Amino acid sequence: MTGVVEVNFDGLVGPTHNYAGLAAGNVASRRHAGRVSHPREAALQGLEKMRDLSRAGYAQGVLPPQQRPDLGFLRRLGFTGSVGEVLSQADRQAPALLRAACSASSMWTANAATVTPSVDAPDGRVHLTPANLQSGLHRCLEPVTTGRILQAIFADAERFAHHAPLPATPAFADEGAANHTRLCAEHGAPGVHLYVYGREALGQAPGPRRFTARQTREASEAIARQHGLGEAQTVLARQHPEAIDAGVFHNDVIAVGNGPVLLYHEWAFADEDATLAALREKMPEPLIPVRVPAEAVSLDDAVATYLFNSQLLSNPDGSMTLVVPGECEHNEAVWRTLQDLILAGHNPIGEVRVKDVKQSMQNGGGPACLRLRVALGEAERAALGGRVLMDDALHDALVGWVGRHYRDRLAPEDLADPLLVDESLAALDELTGILQLGAIYPFQRGA
Template identity: 60%
Template sequence: MQQFEVNFDGLVGPTHNYAGLSVGNVASQSNANAVSNPKEAAKQGLAKMKALADMGMKQGVLAPQERPDVAALRRLGFTGSDGNVLKSAAKQAPQVFLACCSASSMWTANAATVSPGADTADGRIHFTPANLTNKFHRSLEPEVTGRILKATFANEKYFAHHTHLPDNEHFGDEGAANHTRLCRNYGSAGVELFVYGRYAFDSSKPAPSRYPARQTLEASQAVARLHGLDDDGVVYIQQNPDVIDQGVFHNDVIAVGNQNVLFFHEQAFLNTPAVLTEIRRKFDDHPLHFIEVPTSQVSVLDAVSTYLFNTQIITLSDNHMAIIAPSECEENPAVSSYLESLLAMDTPIKEVKFFNVKQSMRNGGGPACLRLRVAMTEQELNATNPRTLMNDILFARLNQWVEKHYRDRLSEQDLADPALLDESRTALDELTQIMHLGSIYPFQQSAL
């Protein structure tokens, strides 16, 4: 039976904006309050999805969340019509209002942690939405994320869905942005790497001092338990506190893995030699490629500004992998030079493909942020909602939908416009019909 890694990319929503909400995310903060282009952002994301599908990859689409989050604003005491809620929140609590308008759900690497059936005790694919407690604007996402995942992966014979972890900083969970998996092939048992920034219950352990460590060890351990993972198939790795303080807010900004390749910066982890030894042992002595990028060739600053590690490594054929990189990597002399030298090394990575995802990059996320990875068998893929899988028909339909509903210019002031909310809800309601998702949004459920 065939096995695949399917990338489910987040579709950029109709209210895509730059609010600079994410402390510790340098790109996000540096572009705060800039005018965004939702139409261009959505089409850039769709173009990347279609390009990967055309390469022979299996590619899926995850729906965006509704923003502004009127339901959250009502929970915070704003009342009246939806229009009055928006206007009073924008006037009385502008920072809270902007948080409830965040475009962050487009980065589906944070949507959930996924363990394939080859790793789990019951043989099903397990999904746990990330609680994202470190940032208020992201903590609004898990409930709707869970609905989207259940609508996409609905067959209980193959898929198991868990409630997100308790909404408390002790169990701060950032999803697949701090999780990767190494394996011989996608259908065989692998080694799941959980990278955490701090211990929640032991303040004597190393931790960053400038920026927050968003993922805790205890959260990672809880997800592994929920997914029924064997201890011999799990490695817990502490992220280097120094790189968190340099703007590496998630592990996928400093490391990425695919099958038997782990591509990482030399400053990525604490106790790197011990970490690599444990991975080798648990990988059962099968061939592994550890590609460690030295600081002398690529600084942490260059890695963060170009998102060299927030790239996708995809397998195109046996022993032939490609890196899907943002165009910023090509434009940076040090990073471009390193990637050229990488292709001459004795590793499975044989080519680099550059993509323009600048609308996402300006808001703090590269190609890897945009996708949730799901290793699947052919049967599991056949059990997935077919209307969420990229093909020529869906690509054309979604581009038409974007052209019809999205603005090409959006400022911070526009977010309080009730007309924008109406436009967005009309678009999202139509999207759920296109993708056969049912009533996943609060505004749809309140109308039932």
């Protein structure tokens, strides 16, 4: 297929961005639990990254946040009365449920879905499956609205195929594209899909001891079947359990791939040699592995800086750019590795761009967490619904929108403020007009 580019759809940070420490196994999330957050700053940091990459020539899209607080969720759990009464009851009786209902975790759109481009699918359509995210209470609230958002954007049934999330059971725990990497010669060429799982729900492989592995092999296999991928197009690999116990809750915290390049830490896979051998066997293009040894970057430093949770982007001249969080620049071992091993190595990575996404990083999400990668041809991009492809005009409109609706700071006690509900709904109602997406939220649909 000609004219194919990878579009990175970044998630807009929602108005209830807060530090609740909800994600088990996410070291940064737990470390910053209970601190005051800055929703306006968080949203502007994300928008600045989107604008800068768009101006640099990379195709950039945007996905809206979820409706939060999720009052429907709280009402289903028995909290009754007015908005203020529901929030007050939840705050007094079950504050953990209130925090879950207010989570802005949909900003990390790497978990929104798994995507197969049309060049790989038997029916020639782009296939999308929203992740069920059943491993986390705060995240399992997302799939219904995520599916509605994706259907509004990828609306042309002749070009896009939508699948229901997998059954929300531990056996099919699915975390989306955070555990999926497509490797290929170029975005328009056929690719091989690397699915990384942490445990086998129906098998006997030993898992991590400290934290629960979020992705199952059974879920990865089911996604591949949904999308019509054959054995020759897929490689399944188990994530190293010691990495999970160190805080590598998704594979994109320890490895990132683009084109034929796989940048990974030596502790990324339980069987490194077998994983590389399978990729080499199935890829039509020679694999270019860029291995970072533990002696250069420890697992702790990898998790603290999110070196591998960076965006690896293709340039027209065949080179690649690595977009890293600012924390990488301030860690001597990581910065030295970037200069001496990655940039100076025999691979296409020729540039490092540093981006400040501190508000996201403090909740455990770097540049790669913030984006969902979708390879699209010219006709597929033209068929997208809404106004979701970033340019300066859309950036400026969204910056103005954030300024009108977002609070500068949000403390844990503010989550029970009824005014936060009014502010959030007003913001989302205006946002759907800016993005031209229609009634995607429950409150807009009478729910």
